[in-house]
Amino acid sequence: MAMGFAKTAWFRKPTTWADNSYQTCRENSIVGERLSSFLVISLGAIVGANARYVLSRYAARLLGPTFPYGTLMINVVGSAIVGFFMIWTTERVLIDPRWRLLMVVGFCGSFTTFSSYAYETMAYFEQGQWHLLLTNILSNNLLCLIGAVAGMALARVR
Numbered sequence: 664m665a666m667g668f669a670k671t672a673w674f675r676k677p678t679t680w681a682d683n684s685y686q687t688c689r690e691n692s693i694v695g696e697r698l699s700s701f702l703v704i705s706l707g708a709i710v711g712a713n714a715r716y717v718l719s720r721y722a723a724r725l726l727g728p729t730f731p732y733g734t735l736m737i738n739v740v741g742s743a744i745v746g747f748f749m750i751w752t753t754e755r756v757l758i759d760p761r762w763r764l765l766m767v768v769g770f771c772g773s774f775t776t777f778s779s780y781a782y783e784t785m786a787y788f789e790q791g792q793w794h795l796l797l798t799n800i801l802s803n804n805l806l807c808l809i810g811a812v813a814g815m816a817l818a819r820v821r
Contacts, residue, residue: 703761707769715774730795731783734776735802741775742807746814755818 719733726732748766752758780803787796 700761700764703765704769704772707765707771708773711770711772711774714770715776719776731779731799734779734783735799735806737774737776738780738803739806739810741771741810743810743814743817744774745771746811747818748814750815750818 715737718737722733722736745767748763752763780799784796784799787793787799
């Protein structure tokens, strides 16, 4: 009797030929991966935004509010971080791509302040403060490019 049961269960024609549960698993892994990416980016953004706030307040208190030193410093440091991290993680080490999401997209995305730079530059334009306008444009662009190159070079040092 046991033999007969095993034989009928083993050779029974399935009611459905293919189980589509693999699609559900695939969809869940994609959703989980996306959710994980969003959480990693969000964590970096929280830290970056708070670091930006603290640094810009500190720079204004230390150097005065006449020129946006905080914005300049944040943009230069952020450019150096992006330059370093992108080269380091693509040429030097093999790491989980979520680290790039955390540092470059999350942290530096909320830390750097191009929108503040644009507003402050246009405010100088509207006020006719040509010297500060040119100083802000040149210093942010040149120093951020130098920061990015410095970060890239530092990442390539053996």
